[in-house]
Amino acid sequence: MRAAIRDALLRDERVFLMGEDVGRYGGCFAVSKGLLDEFGPERIRDTPLSESAFVGAGIGAAMGGARPIVEIMTVNFSLLALDQIVNNAATILHMSGGQFNIPLVIRMTTGAGRQLAAQHSHSLEGWYAHIPGIKVLTPATLEDARGMLWTALEDPDPVLIFENGLLYNMEGELAADAGAVEISKAAIRRAGQQISLITYGGTLFKTLQAAEDLAREGIDAEVVDLRTLRPLDTATIIDSVSRTHRALIVDEGWKSGSISAEIMARIMENAFYELDAPVARVCSVEVPMPYPKHLEDAAIPQVPGIVAAARRVVIGHE
Amino acid sequence: MPSLGADMQFGTVVDWRVKPGDTVKRGDVVALVETEKGVIEVEIFETGVIESLVVQPGQKVPVGATLAILSADGKKIEAPPAKPAVISTVPAAPVKETAAPVTIPIVPAVEPSVRLRVSPLARKRAQELGVDLPSIPGTGADGSITIADVERSAERVKPAAPAVSPAVGAAKGLDLSAMRRVIAAAMARSKREIPHYYLSTTIDMRRALDWLAAENTKRPVTQRLLYSALLIRAVALALRTTPELNGFWIDNGFKPADGIHIGVAISLRQGGLINPAIHDVDKKNLDEVMGNILDLVNRARTGHLRSSELSDGTITVTNLGEQGVESVFGVIYPPQVALVGFGKITERPVAANGMVGARPMIEATLAADHRVSDGHRGGRFLVAIDRLLQEPEKL
Numbered sequence: 001m002r003a004a005i006r007d008a009l010l011r012d013e014r015v016f017l018m019g020e021d022v023g024r025y026g027g028c029f030a031v032s033k034g035l036l037d038e039f040g041p042e043r044i045r046d047t048p049l050s051e052s053a054f055v056g057a058g059i060g061a062a063m064g065g066a067r068p069i070v071e072i073m074t075v076n077f078s079l080l081a082l083d084q085i086v087n088n089a090a091t092i093l094h095m096s097g098g099q100f101n102i103p104l105v106i107r108m109t110t111g112a113g114r115q116l117a118a119q120h121s122h123s124l125e126g127w128y129a130h131i132p133g134i135k136v137l138t139p140a141t142l143e144d145a146r147g148m149l150w151t152a153l154e155d156p157d158p159v160l161i162f163e164n165g166l167l168y169n170m171e172g173e174l175a176a177d178a179g180a181v182e183i184s185k186a187a188i189r190r191a192g193q194q195i196s197l198i199t200y201g202g203t204l205f206k207t208l209q210a211a212e213d214l215a216r217e218g219i220d221a222e223v224v225d226l227r228t229l230r231p232l233d234t235a236t237i238i239d240s241v242s243r244t245h246r247a248l249i250v251d252e253g254w255k256s257g258s259i260s261a262e263i264m265a266r267i268m269e270n271a272f273y274e275l276d277a278p279v280a281r282v283c284s285v286e287v288p289m290p291y292p293k294h295l296e297d298a299a300i301p302q303v304p305g306i307v308a309a310a311r312r313v314v315i316g317h318e
Numbered sequence: 319m320p321s322l323g324a325d326m327q328f329g330t331v332v333d334w335r336v337k338p339g340d341t342v343k344r345g346d347v348v349a350l351v352e353t354e355k356g357v358i359e360v361e362i363f364e365t366g367v368i369e370s371l372v373v374q375p376g377q378k379v380p381v382g383a384t385l386a387i388l389s390a391d392g393k394k395i396e397a398p399p400a401k402p403a404v405i406s407t408v409p410a411a412p413v414k415e416t417a418a419p420v421t422i423p424i425v426p427a428v429e430p431s432v433r434l435r436v437s438p439l440a441r442k443r444a445q446e447l448g449v450d451l452p453s454i455p456g457t458g459a460d461g462s463i464t465i466a467d468v469e470r471s472a473e474r475v476k477p478a479a480p481a482v483s484p485a486v487g488a489a490k491g492l493d494l495s496a497m498r499r500v501i502a503a504a505m506a507r508s509k510r511e512i513p514h515y516y517l518s519t520t521i522d523m524r525r526a527l528d529w530l531a532a533e534n535t536k537r538p539v540t541q542r543l544l545y546s547a548l549l550i551r552a553v554a555l556a557l558r559t560t561p562e563l564n565g566f567w568i569d570n571g572f573k574p575a576d577g578i579h580i581g582v583a584i585s586l587r588q589g590g591l592i593n594p595a596i597h598d599v600d601k602k603n604l605d606e607v608m609g610n611i612l613d614l615v616n617r618a619r620t621g622h623l624r625s626s627e628l629s630d631g632t633i634t635v636t637n638l639g640e641q642g643v644e645s646v647f648g649v650i651y652p653p654q655v656a657l658v659g660f661g662k663i664t665e666r667p668v669a670a671n672g673m674v675g676a677r678p679m680i681e682a683t684l685a686a687d688h689r690v691s692d693g694h695r696g697g698r699f700l701v702a703i704d705r706l707l708q709e710p711e712k713l
Contacts, residue, residue, distance in 0.1 A: 245439050245465065276437040276465045277458055316459045 001031045001107075001163065004149040005069060007179075009039050012067055015153060016043040018054055019071030028073055029109065029168050055081035055106065059089050059158075062104040067153050072108040074120045075162065089158040090133030101156045105149065110138075111164040111202040111252055112300050118288035121296070123252040125162040125201070126259030129229035135159040136230040137183055140204035142172045144227060147181030154180075164202030164252075186233040188240065192222035195314050196240040198263055199250040200226035203301050207250045210306035219314050229259055237263060238270045245276040246313050250301050255283040277313045282306050319351070319373075319383045320360060329353050330378040331385065340368045342388070349385065366390035435462035445511075446568075446653070447472040448504040498590065508652050512567070513688040516647050519700040521707055523663050523678045529710035545663070546637055547608040549680075549703075551713040553635055553658050554578045554599035556702035562691040563656035563684075563699055564632045572655065572690045581631025581651065582611065584618045592618055593651060595631035604713055639663060645681040655687035656696075658703075 008015045017032060023046040026033030036044040047054040051072055058070040072078045078085065085106065093101045112121035129136045137152060137159060139145045145163065152159035189204065190211050199207040204225050211221040224240050226233065241247045247267055251260040260281045267279050285299045308318040319329045332350040336342055347359040348368075369387040373379055436444070436451055440463050444451050447468065454471040456463035508514075526548050534542040557564045557578050565574040579595040586592065594617075596602075596610045614627070633654055638646050639662035646659025661681040668677040682703055686696050706713060 273438045273442050276439040277462070312459055316457055316462075316464075 001145055001149070001168075002033065002035070004146050005032065006035060006038070008067075008069070008150055008153055009035070009043060011150070012153070014065065014067040015069065016045060016061075016066065017069045017071065018045040018047055018058060020047055020049055020054075020073055022046060022071050027071065029165065031168075032071070051077050051081035052084055055084040056088070058104050058106070059084060059092070059102055062102045062158075063092070063100050068104055069149070069153070070104065070106045072106060074116075074165075075108050075110040075124045076120055076122055078106075078108050079124075085128075085134070085158070085160070086131055090131050093157060094133065102158045103153070103156050104158045105152045105161065106158070107149075107161045107163060109165045109168075110162040111166060112284070112289045112296055113166040113202070115291060115293055115296060116165075117291040121289035123202070123254075123284065125160075125229055126251070126253040126262075128160055128162075129232070129259050129262070131230070133157065134230065135183070135228065137161045137228050138201040138226065139163065140167060140201050140225055140227070141189075142170075142174045143178060144181055146174060146178045148183055148227075150180040151183045155183075159183075162201060166202050167205075170205070183228050184231070184233065186227055186236040187225045188222060188236070189225045190221070190223040192220040192244065194220045194244055195246040195248060195310055196222045196224055196237070196244045197248050197250060197306070197310060198224045198226065198237060198240075200229065202252050203250045203306075206301060206303050207306055210250075210303045210310065213303065213307050214310055217311070219310065221310060232259075232262070232266070234266050234270065237266065241267055241271045242274045245274055247275075247279045248306070248310050248313055249279070249281045249283075250306055251281065251283050252300055253283060254286045255281060256286065258283065277316075280309050280313050282309045319379050319381050319385055321381045328378050328380050331373050331375050333375055334371055334386075336368050336371075336386075338368050338370050342366065342368060360385075362388070364388055364390060435460060437462060437464050440465045440468045444468045445507060448500055448507060448652070450499060450503045453499070501590065504652060505649050508649050512650050512652065512655075514650060514685050515688045515693060515696065516683060516685050517693060517696045517700055518645055518647075518681055518683040519704060520666075520679050521682050521704045522668065523680050523707065526707045526710040527663070527678055541605070543604060543608050544611070546660075547604050547611060548707065548710055548713050549637065549660055549682075550580055550582070550596065550599055550611070550635055551602075551604060551607055552703045552706040553633070554580055555706050555713070556699050557633065558600055559702055560691070560695055560699040562695055563686055565655060565690075566632070566653040567655050567687060567689060568653050575632035577632065579630045579632045581634040581654070582614060583634055583636040583648075584615055586619065593631055593634055594618055594627040597627075597630065633658065635660070639680070645683050647683055648685045650685055650687060655690045657685045659683040659685070 005017060009017070017035065021028050022032045023036040023041065023044045032044060055070055055072070058068040061068045072081065089102050089104055110123050110125055112123070114121070125136055125138055128134065135152070135155065135157065137148050139148045139161065145167070148161060152161060190208060192211065197207045197211060207223050211223050214221045222240055222244055224237060249260040249263050251258060253259060255261065260283055264279045264281070267275070282301045282305050284301065287299060290296050290299055312318050329351045332352045334349050336348045342348060342362050343365045344363055346362050348362045349360045351358050351360050366388045369389045371386045373383065373385045434451055435456060437458060441451070443465055449468050449471050451463060454463060454467055457467055458464040523545070526545060530543055530545055530548065561574045562572070564578055565572055577598050578600040579597045580599045581593040581595045583591055583593050594614050596607060596614065599607055602610070631651070631654065634648070634651050634657045636646050636648050636657060637660045639660055642662055644661040644664070646661060648657040648659045650657045659682070663678045663680045665676045666679045667674050668679065682700055684696050684700055
């Protein structure tokens, strides 16, 4: 992410980064560490602890011609800026009759697993996917974390990027020339014949691990990484389900009124007659995220639960 | 609890007009039942003695639930269920004096059938394969029937299936009941799904038969032609101009067939029938078609058909003339979209050019899928068969 932000700052002088502790502290997840020294306080701006104020400022800057990257510490805190995001950023193009677009990028962390309790650990990206007028990106791989930011900055409309906190410390190799990636298509991360495991963000690697475990039992699972929750790439989902005839959705969000429910609805709308088993979900338990490690682990999707659910879909029992 | 209207699901017993030990006869009012439409008097249709009242006043029970046990001549005529399914118990509403009870006859309640758990994909495939879903076991979640169950079942049924099985009538034994089941499934599906329309026309066979007689005198006995070869050739050539009748209804759409492969319905001596195809009839001459017919009938009855012959038919021709039938109104064999029937050739008085003469006439009928073709096209097809049969030398 740091490489992506640095690259954007170098490429386009209209780009600047703004948020709580992004400057002197280097970002609460150290994403912007060192950038203040390199680019100075005009372009790496620490803000007061007021999400509504600095997201609103970002919208204004974007209307004025800048290309702001606004960082919100966690998705839970973004709710303080919900009015700015939902009522302003998402609607101004429409309400101005097409006169003002908002080329704003808002980054925030999402997800649980770091013992940060219910104030910091929820997965509300599915909520944002409900809103017309914004795009919702959920990078999971190194390539997407590196490559989605520039594509988002080039988009004329507001784009929200949700970075799962557990993924910040994953290690991997990235090509030296890694760069912008397209953001409109889901990706098949593992091809398979018998079930489509549909997921994104923080649960992608758990789902890939579950697919490996299933393969050892003789169940050949395909893993679809949604990458973008809005607009949702329905075609890739339906294409996959039409080949495997079975689907399991893995989502760290809660079930009720969620993106996983939306995906199920689209499968019903578009692929009902392809289904050989009811579509199933593995989601977080519907409780505020617990603080104790063992309860937090029990509250969010884990590999054994994904494997068991997939088994039930494919062979009828766990 | 009788059904007092098609939309009634539950009823509440408001009051009993009988008590255990009472003798009742057909037509007596035994209870008052409240439905959405008001309070209705329930009559009894049996004579006997009330043994016990199962449902108490105020109880709401589904249609079909046992309300009371009646003894006829001291014998129980209905076994009580373990427990009536009581939906809710409410204080018995007093019958309003103003709402005069209406006496209506009781329609015997139909037990709600248990809905089969079948995956949508399995259901679709079962229809394609003509598999009877209630008869196969489900291995999916909660005992649901999956695509694998359907395909396994189709594999098992195959050896006895008409029109899909190479082993039909095989010398090693024929499962007639299985064949009947498959015919039943396919025919029921056909009548359920295919909007059939029927057309018929009477065709003068004089020229065809005259030509055939002349032709056969030149041939050794073993190479003589039967008129059914002419009929099949005529159907094939007529299909060239009516492709809507030659193909399949698959996935909610019509797919015209690549070739003209005519399925010939052959009844088996043991019962049942099969429907093997003569391939590319439009490209063969009469001798080849005749040879094919004799060969197929012979092999069908000895059980040596090939699978391609059993599955490749693009239309079916049924000739029941030998059985003395005048017209055939057939059931289309899915996924085909048409069936042509021929009856027997009979001499009939026909008026032509102001003169009445005796002519050998045959009734040709078309049963066709209205989703694909309409009577206009179907009519042209029958007329084309007629025209072709008037020039037998070209067949």
